[in-house]
Amino acid sequence: xxxxxxxxxxxxxxxxxxxxxxxxxxxxxxxxxxxxxxxxxxxxxxxxxxxxxxxxxxxxxxxxxxxxxxxxxxxxxxxxxxxxxxxxxxxxxxxxxxxxxxxxxxxxxxxxxxxxxxxxxxxxxxxxxxxxxxxxxxxxxxxxxxxxxxxxxxxxxxxxxxxxxxxxxxxxxxxxxxxxxxxxxxxxxxxxxxxxxxxxxxxxxxxxxxxxxxxxxxxxxxxxxxxxxxxxxxxxxxxxxxxxxxxxxxxxxxxxxxxxxxxxxxxxxxxxxxxxxxxxxxxxxxxxxxxxxxxxxxxxxxxxxxxxxxxxxxxxxxxxxxxxxxxxxxxxxxxxxxxxxxxxxxxxxxxxxxxxxxxxxxxxxxxxxxxxxxxxxxxxxxxxxxxxxxxxxxxxxxxxxxxxxxxxxxxxxxxxxxxxxxxxxxxxxxxxxxxxxxxxxxxxxxxxxxxxxxxxxxxx
Ligand SMILES: Nc1ncnc2c1ncn2[C@@H]1O[C@H](COP(=O)(O)OP(=O)(O)OP(=O)(O)O)[C@@H](O)[C@H]1O
Numbered sequence: 001x002x003x004x005x006x007x008x009x010x011x012x013x014x015x016x017x018x019x020x021x022x023x024x025x026x027x028x029x030x031x032x033x034x035x036x037x038x039x040x041x042x043x044x045x046x047x048x049x050x051x052x053x054x055x056x057x058x059x060x061x062x063x064x065x066x067x068x069x070x071x072x073x074x075x076x077x078x079x080x081x082x083x084x085x086x087x088x089x090x091x092x093x094x095x096x097x098x099x100x101x102x103x104x105x106x107x108x109x110x111x112x113x114x115x116x117x118x119x120x121x122x123x124x125x126x127x128x129x130x131x132x133x134x135x136x137x138x139x140x141x142x143x144x145x146x147x148x149x150x151x152x153x154x155x156x157x158x159x160x161x162x163x164x165x166x167x168x169x170x171x172x173x174x175x176x177x178x179x180x181x182x183x184x185x186x187x188x189x190x191x192x193x194x195x196x197x198x199x200x201x202x203x204x205x206x207x208x209x210x211x212x213x214x215x216x217x218x219x220x221x222x223x224x225x226x227x228x229x230x231x232x233x234x235x236x237x238x239x240x241x242x243x244x245x246x247x248x249x250x251x252x253x254x255x256x257x258x259x260x261x262x263x264x265x266x267x268x269x270x271x272x273x274x275x276x277x278x279x280x281x282x283x284x285x286x287x288x289x290x291x292x293x294x295x296x297x298x299x300x301x302x303x304x305x306x307x308x309x310x311x312x313x314x315x316x317x318x319x320x321x322x323x324x325x326x327x328x329x330x331x332x333x334x335x336x337x338x339x340x341x342x343x344x345x346x347x348x349x350x351x352x353x354x355x356x357x358x359x360x361x362x363x364x365x366x367x368x369x370x371x372x373x374x375x376x377x378x379x380x381x382x383x384x385x386x387x388x389x390x391x392x393x394x395x396x397x398x399x400x401x402x403x404x405x406x407x408x409x410x411x412x413x414x415x416x417x418x419x420x421x422x423x424x425x426x427x428x429x430x431x432x433x434x435x436x437x438x439x440x441x442x443x444x445x446x447x448x449x450x451x452x453x454x455x456x457x458x459x460x
Contacts, residue, residue: 080125
């Protein structure tokens with residue numbers, strides 16, 4: 001319920017204002033001096049102030065009221081103040097509005113005019129608060145988003161990027177398809193950054209994680225008190241992405257009920273926050289993504305065809321990593337550098353056997369698999385050299401901290417290694433297996449500590 005603070009030294013006036021406003025659905029609180037009003041506004045939530053202009057006996061010029069307006073605005077710059085006086089002059093009205101008052105009403109007041117003014121100014125305050133919240137949220141998001149820096153030497157990927165750069169300039173909705181982990185969300189952000197909307201926000205939302213119950217609240221926002229858990233106003237994804245881009249990831253995971261709601265917004269370009277009557281316009285550009293075969297889902301009636309056509313003004317398929325083998329190495333090196341930095345480890349480098357193994361690997365999990373592999377390697381390798389066995393390519397799915405190193409107890413399957421390389425690999429991997437403990441690693445290979453160090457020196 002919205003709260004009105006009545007500041008008037010006449011208790012009779014306070015009582016009749018309360019009578020009127022409580023009937024209109026507001027809660028009211030009355031104080032008799034500007035000082036009490038300052039205290040109240042500093043500590044309580046107030047949606048509008050009704051302010052008398054004269055408080056000391058025999059004053060009619062409104063000076064106290066004018067001073068109170070400035071002070072109240074300092075405490076809460078968005079607070080609407082409707083001033084009321086029985087001694088209205090045009091000068092005073094002009095001065096009050098100049099100080100920042102929202103409206104000026106003469107006593108005795110007209111009930112209808114006063115109620116209308118209060119309603120309008122409380123709504124305006126809510127709009128301004130939404131705007132402030134929205135800009136703050138947008139600023140926060142921009143600070144957390146790093147801009148996309150594509151690593152690609154593959155002609156195939158370069159063609160896709162060129163196509164996306166061109167499409168980014170249009171206002172078309174784009175559907176990105178492709179296997180798991182190909183980087184569809186990465187490409188979605190790339191489209192946003194190359195579009196005319198780049199100054200707006202890029203808002204990403206995983207539709208698989210949005211339940212039917214939360215769909216309206218997540219996508220359109222809600223007003224405080226709209227439902228039991230709505231403790232605060234919430235700005236929805238469509239509003240956050242106004243004049244920017246809204247990325248709907250895992251779109252095939254949306255239930256039919258939520259698909260219908262999404263379709264309605266896309267068709268009508270209008271939506272309403274839960275608990276609000278205000279109709280908002282959708283100005284976000286929609287980029288969506290899926291790794292499912294939407295045609296199959298449509299045939300099985302699990303995905304609406306009309307929604308599919310709304311989302312895919314144009315459809316772009318992101319290639320799997322195995323279709324861009326030139327990218328494997330540069331991406332691997334980039335991830336190694338990133339994770340070496342994150343884990344404060346020396347920069348890890350790929351030994352020739354590891355390079356070869358990576359190039360031959362199929363990467364069914366695409367860039368994500370490569371990224372996770374490099375993270376694991378950086379974390380588990382005791383030294384900065386990465387050998388083929390450290391990649392644990394044959395049993396990537398059941399990695400544990402030790403599995404990489406256990407696999408080195410047998411001679412690697414790669415038949416291009418020299419004897420030196422095999423020995424080097426065995427030393428480093430055994431060290432990793434024993435958690436960096438040289439004595440244990442040396443003993444397990446039948447070496448003394450000094451023999452161990454001599455060999456380590458040889459392999460730097
Ligand atoms: N070109 C790239 N450069 C650097 N990192 C990338 C690149 N492409 C993808 N990644 C990284 O790979 C991981 C997987 O990417 P992303 O989540 O975008 O894949 P996806 O295609 O959306 O997968 P899914 O269909 O499973 O949701 C992310 O951690 C992303 O940062």
